[in-house]
Amino acid sequence: MTKPTNGELEILRILWDHGPSTVRFINDQLSTDKEVGYTTTLKLMQIMYEKGLLERSRDGKTHIYLALVSEEDTQRQLLDRFLDTAFQGSAMKLVMQALGNHHTTTEELDEIRRFLDDLEKNQQKGV
Amino acid sequence: MTKPTNGELEILRILWDHGPSTVRFINDQLSTDKEVGYTTTLKLMQIMYEKGLLERSRDGKTHIYLALVSEEDTQRQLLDRFLDTAFQGSAMKLVMQALGNHHTTTEELDEIRRFLDDLEKNQQKGV
DNA sequence: TTGTAATTACGAATCTTTTCGTATATACTT
DNA sequence: AAGTATATACGAAAAGATTCGTAATTACAA
Numbered sequence: 001m002t003k004p005t006n007g008e009l010e011i012l013r014i015l016w017d018h019g020p021s022t023v024r025f026i027n028d029q030l031s032t033d034k035e036v037g038y039t040t041t042l043k044l045m046q047i048m049y050e051k052g053l054l055e056r057s058r059d060g061k062t063h064i065y066l067a068l069v070s071e072e073d074t075q076r077q078l079l080d081r082f083l084d085t086a087f088q089g090s091a092m093k094l095v096m097q098a099l100g101n102h103h104t105t106t107e108e109l110d111e112i113r114r115f116l117d118d119l120e121k122n123q124q125k126g127v
Numbered sequence: 128m129t130k131p132t133n134g135e136l137e138i139l140r141i142l143w144d145h146g147p148s149t150v151r152f153i154n155d156q157l158s159t160d161k162e163v164g165y166t167t168t169l170k171l172m173q174i175m176y177e178k179g180l181l182e183r184s185r186d187g188k189t190h191i192y193l194a195l196v197s198e199e200d201t202q203r204q205l206l207d208r209f210l211d212t213a214f215q216g217s218a219m220k221l222v223m224q225a226l227g228n229h230h231t232t233t234e235e236l237d238e239i240r241r242f243l244d245d246l247e248k249n250q251q252k253g254v
Numbered sequence: 255t256t257g258t259a260a261t262t263a264c265g266a267a268t269c270t271t272t273t274c275g276t277a278t279a280t281a282c283t284t
Numbered sequence: 285a286a287g288t289a290t291a292t293a294c295g296a297a298a299a300g301a302t303t304c305g306t307a308a309t310t311a312c313a314a
Contacts, residue, residue, distance in 0.1 A: 005301060009212055023261080040303050042262070047301095061261055061310045078213045079224055085136055086205045091229040095222045096242055097206055102218040106250070109243050115223055116236050123233070132271060150291080167273050169292070174271095188280040188291050 002051055003081065004074065007044055012053070012074065015067040022062050129178055130208065131201065134171055139180070139201065142194040149189050 004012060014029045015021060027041040045065055048054045056063045087094045099112075131139060141156045142148060154168040172192055175181045183190045214221045226239075 006212060007302065013215070037304055038260095039262090039305075043264090043304080044302075046263080063262080075213055075220075075224055076228055078209075079221070079228065082205075082209050082213075083225065083229070085133060085140075086202055086209075088140070089229075091225045091231055092235045092239065093202075094206070095225055095239060097202055098210065098218045098222055098225075099242065099246060101203055101206065102210070102216075104218055104246070106247060108219045109247055112219060112222060113240065113243060115226065116240060119226060119231070120233060120236055134272065163272095164274060165290095166275075166292090170274080170294090171272075173293080190292080 002053070003077065004048075004053060004069075008048055008053065009074075009078075011041070011045060011048065012067055012069070012071075015054070015065065016071045020064050020066040022064060024062070026065070129180075130204065131175075131180060131196075135175055135180065136201075136205075138168070138172060138175065139194055139196070139198075142181075142192065143198045147191050147193045149191060151189070153192070 010030060011026055014026050018025070018029075023038070023042045023045055026045065027036065027038050030036050030041060045054060049056055049065070053067070053069055055066045055068050057066075058064075083089055083091060083094060087097075104112075137157060138153055141153050145152070145156075150165070150169045150172055153172065154163065154165050157163050157168060172181060176183055176192070180194070180196055182193045182195050184193075185191075210216055210218060210221060214224075231239075
């Protein structure tokens, strides 16, 4: 699987959140954050299509694009790489940095605790 | 602070682990993983020096390079960016992915629990 | 059918990062 | 001092990612 670039990731993000979309829609969404030309977005999505990151179908004169890679798989892949280069593969270090530097609610902390418990149970069972 | 590129990060990693080093040493370390020419490494380190990422001092005919940015600060910076682009800023999601997809020992899980407890206590006290 | 607006296709310019060839300088050995 | 090995300096090529101008296409309305 090819690692999506930053620009590609922004587009995937919108497709994951909103489902199949036209170039026009994606470009409108991107434009709320930064200035970006329509053909720029179009070109990027065409490249992603060639790479196999997106599928598309015609609807009249426009194309409807669809993400072919899942959010979860992509996040896992990016995380693996990031963990290696920035944290030498130590998930624990990263986790502590992430929790320490960013606000997390009590509810979220509890959810993480439950998650840790499950994790431990499953590890004991083997796997 | 300028975000280090991937190549720069690899060099910083070695400097953080081994302390002040020559280009030769860095290049040898890099070469264990992948093929990389000596002048390539040299050039990269010269650029990092110009950017202010590294300091250097002469020792005979060679330079000894030293990281000017700390591992912690750099990790925090990279993590912030990564969290935004890949996980929409949700530290919890990232944490769960990280723990779920990578092996973590029971000891490490316990350490994280203690960390969570501390975090909560300090939050109650008001930041 | 003709004109208009919006879309796609394509190629090239720009920008960033990485790689490396070549020239020059420095220290050491004989 | 001359020769050799290793270092640095510099510039430019190569590779990757992003941006955008322009032309061709399509759908629709007058």
